[in-house]
Amino acid sequence: MAKNKKPLQWSSKADTAAHEHNKQVLKRVRHQLRVDDTSPLVKRLKKWSPTDLLQLLTALPLPEARKLFALLPIRPSTKILAELYPDFRAELLKDGTTARLVEILNTMKENDLADTLDEFPQSLLDIVVPQLDARAEIEERIRHGEDTAGRLMSRKFVAFHEDYTAGKAIAAIKSQYDLVGRFRTVFVVDAKHRLVGRLDVTRLLTLEPKTRIGDVMDANVLAVSAEMDQEDVLRKAAKRQISSMPVIDSDGKLIGRITTEQMNQIVREELSEDLMLMGGVSPEARPTDSVRRIIKGRLPWLMTGLIGSAVAALVVGSFEDELEKAAILAAFIPVIMSMAGNSGLQASAVAVQGIATGSIWTGSTLFRLWKEFCGAISNGFIAGSVLTVLISIGAILFEIHDPVWLALTAALSLVIVTTVAAMVGATVPVVLDKIGIDPAAATGVFITTSNDVLGVLVYFTTASFLYL
Structure with a gap:
């Protein structure tokens, strides 16, 4: 050189x-x-x-x-x-x-x-x-x-027969420390190597040497099958706050464990996949994709959005007479559509995250929807109030026909579409999850386009009754 x-x-x-x-x-x-x-x-x-x-x-x-x-x-x-x-x-x-x-x-x-x-x-x-x-x-x-527990699990774990004494178990760990690596939980198995309990390492170290570990183990042990989807594993671990999840085969035999590091890996992978889906992109997409793969991976989502936008345009066109009577109504179409899309995306993003982490379960659905409803209608009233003030200021600067009723129409529409969009965004991911479809697919194009159509429909229907 x-x-x-x-x-x-x-x-x-x-x-x-x-x-x-x-x-x-x-x-x-x-x-x-x-x-x-x-x-x-x-x-x-x-x-x-x-x-x-x-x-x-x-x-x-x-x-x-x-x-x-x-x-x-x-x-x-x-x-x-x-x-x-x-x-x-x-x-x-x-x-x-x-x-x-x-x-x-x-x-x-x-x-x-x-x-x-x-x-x-x-x-x-x-x-x-x-x-x-x-x-x-x-x-x-x-x-x-x-994406199953069996594909992800580590085959390095510490397990002892239930008849082992604490002293014998500790001696075995010391003699093979280089092989077992770091761990916080000792699993307990029976004579056929079936999982029967677990024991925290700290608890093991405090036992008398002659104590039988089968007598002090936690028999209420949660395990997952090797074929369970990794997202379901994460949900179960989150509910029980488990740092090391044992994996068993069809006969109940212990064959591996999923560590904290591996659970964090699941979170990263699922988050990355959900973000891609929410953006209307296939999770397999890469920056180095060829033009053909870019078209194949993105065009279906774009076409879905196009169809949704076309439907929204047809809805607007069906109110042609109303627009002829008051062209000012067209100025607020982007406002209504934007608020509907954003409200729906926010609610669906929270729902997808809750499903992925296991913090949403069947018993809490109605209560969660009630909170979403209260939050959305409150946000709608605040946004509607701000819009009313802006229209009032605009009426001073420009000539606007019947500004009071225009402000009332726009504000009420905003409250309704914000609330409806949030309920749709919070509900659709849960429904899709129940029928076995990735809930992340509900966000992005689907939620945005559906709420655009609903937003425009609500807006012009309200205007027909109040403003025209």
């Missing part, structure tokens, strides 16, 4: 200067790859963060990205492999040897490894999995469906 050149470093800034700097970095890297001057290049790249390396790899042409990736040491390659978008990762490794890929995968922790393999095509899994050190664990995990 020439001495007069600045140190090779990627810039994470988003300004023009950073863009030009990264173009020069890219040019230097490509030159060193072409002339096979790779030793100083790799030495320098070892000091880069995985994020910067990932940005560099995605900026390089694919053949050069493959070449550079093969030169990187195992540890950085592992972190990069876990972060690369699925399609790009598959292409990046297409020409690589299976041995190199297996070498990288064998350095990963089991959970990271499983998450990475989830993104691989089946043809590649058939080649790679039989060569992995953790083959048995991975094959067992893959056997369970996606």
Whole structure:
């Protein structure tokens, strides 16, 4: 590397200067790859963060990205492999040897490894999995469906027979501490390895050495099946405030546990998925999607919104006579539609979050809807009052026909649409959840377009009675 050149470093800034700097970095890297001057290049790249390396790899042409990736040491390659978008990762490794890929995968922790393999095509899994050190664990995990407790769970847990004494259990933990890792709960099983109870580690340490753990365990233990959806697992854990959820098979045998870290992972995944759905985008969408995938993933949602908007336009058109009598009514259509959409989205977002975390259950539905109703009608009255004041000020500055009745019409419409939209937004996600449809799909396009139609209909109906 020439001495007069600045140190090779990627810039994470988003300004023009950073863009030009990264173009020069890219040019230097490509030159060193072409002339096979790779030793100083790799030495320098070892000091880069995985994020910067990932940005560099995605900026390089694919053949050069493959070449550079093969030169990187195992540890950085592992972190990069876990972060690369699925399609790009598959292409990046297409020409690589299976041995190199297996070498990288064998350095990963089991959970990271499983998450990475989830993104691989089946043809590649058939080649790679039989060569992995953790083959048995991975094959067992893959056997369970996606987003299930069995796919997510850790197979490292501490369990003792109910006849164990506290002293014997503590001695066993000490002798195998390096294997068990961190844990807060000891599970208790019977002679057939069926889960019968649990015991807090703090409680275990305070017992007399000769105390039988089966006599002091908590027999009221909550467990989930390996095939339970991960979102349902999160709800059950939230209700009981459990930090470590045991997983059992169809015979009630203990086969794993879901840790606090894994539950947090579920929360992040579900939140990310819900945010994508609420924005009218498929959860599988990626920044690197091709034009075809962008069209396929977004066009259905856009068409749904188009149909809803067209219906709203037809509703407006059906009140053509009213608009001819008082054109000023058209000025408040965006206000009514905006308030309806926002009110519905707010209520539906809270409902989706409550369903995801388990804080909404059947017995609380009516009480929650009553609170939503009271909150929405209060917000509507406040917003209507503000709108009344604005119309009154406007009547001073401009000539407005019958401003008092116009203000009353707009304010009353605002109260009604805000309340109705909030009730729709709070109810639809719960109904969809009951019939097995992801409630996050209720937000975004569906709630907004339906409330637009309702808002316009309510507004012109009210205007027909009060203003015209």
